[in-house]
Amino acid sequence: MAEVTLVEIKKTFRGRTTVIPNLNLQIEDGSFTVLVGPSGCGKSTLLRMIAGLETVTRGAVHIGGQDVTTAEPCDRDIAMVFQSYALYPHMSVARNIDFGMRLARVPAAEREVRVNEAARLLNLDELLDRKPAELSGGQRQRVAIGRAIVRNPGVFLFDEPLSNLDAALRNRMRVELAELHQRLDATMIYVTHDQVEAMTLADCIVVMNAGHIEQVGAPMELYQHPETVFVAGFIGSPK
Ligand code: ADP
Ligand code: MG
Numbered sequence: 001m002a003e004v005t006l007v008e009i010k011k012t013f014r015g016r017t018t019v020i021p022n023l024n025l026q027i028e029d030g031s032f033t034v035l036v037g038p039s040g041c042g043k044s045t046l047l048r049m050i051a052g053l054e055t056v057t058r059g060a061v062h063i064g065g066q067d068v069t070t071a072e073p074c075d076r077d078i079a080m081v082f083q084s085y086a087l088y089p090h091m092s093v094a095r096n097i098d099f100g101m102r103l104a105r106v107p108a109a110e111r112e113v114r115v116n117e118a119a120r121l122l123n124l125d126e127l128l129d130r131k132p133a134e135l136s137g138g139q140r141q142r143v144a145i146g147r148a149i150v151r152n153p154g155v156f157l158f159d160e161p162l163s164n165l166d167a168a169l170r171n172r173m174r175v176e177l178a179e180l181h182q183r184l185d186a187t188m189i190y191v192t193h194d195q196v197e198a199m200t201l202a203d204c205i206v207v208m209n210a211g212h213i214e215q216v217g218a219p220m221e222l223y224q225h226p227e228t229v230f231v232a233g234f235i236g237s238p239k
Helices: 045-050 093-103 108-121 137-149 167-184 195-203 219-224 228-237
Strands: 002-013 016-026 030-034 058-063 080-081 155-161 187-192 206-208 210-219
Touching: 002 045, 002 187, 016 030, 016 045, 016 206, 016 210, 030 045, 030 195, 045 058, 045 080, 045 155, 045 187, 045 206, 058 167, 080 137, 093 108, 093 137, 108 137, 137 167, 167 187, 167 195, 187 195, 195 219, 195 228, 206 219, 210 219, 219 228
Parallel strands: 030 187, 030 206, 080 155, 155 187
Antiparallel strands: 002 016, 002 058, 206 210
């Protein structure tokens, strides 16, 4: 069953620039779906429309069987992790992870349990009292992921979460993200422009180009049977 469905989505900025003319997509429940494509092709815009951070000009967004096209981000069963981490510098790691739950008025005892669970899952137990400035890039990204986990969403949205990290750390975080997906029983929608990341993380890859979808399929399927020259070039096999 599809967890996220996009129906005839069009996106025009300021009434003139159409960046997505007409896009249809179904994302399976529990999948690790990776959106790939060159810079500027509309990946972040698509993710932000799923999150409700950007309106759709036309079309509909369904999450978990509900039409959320006009719903606020907080009323969608999602949590988003950004490339820039977007942590609060004056708050401790624990407070950063806790913050969204406070806003949502989750009871204090419940919040504490969830913060500790997320910290254990992400290897942050020893760091809960630190400020973001006292953390490495990888640790900061874990805090940002922790903040998403405690909200216990059905759908995680990641926008190039590893692109600020060095290559070695990126490899390690990739493994951690794959493990996290196995444990959490959630749908992950992951944006990257990195083909290696896409090939290793995804069970489904969506190849985007200039606001449209070129092909959707399992990594090996795209590799062995690219339907367009663009997909062949992007995924890296000869056509
Ligand atoms: P990607 O994430 O694939 O690099 P984006 O979704 O960020 O691409 O951008 C897709 C296109 O939409 C780009 O041409 C970009 O300049 C344009 N765009 C993105 N956000 C805005 C905005 N707020 N106003 C106008 N144009 C935008
Ligand atoms: Mg982007």
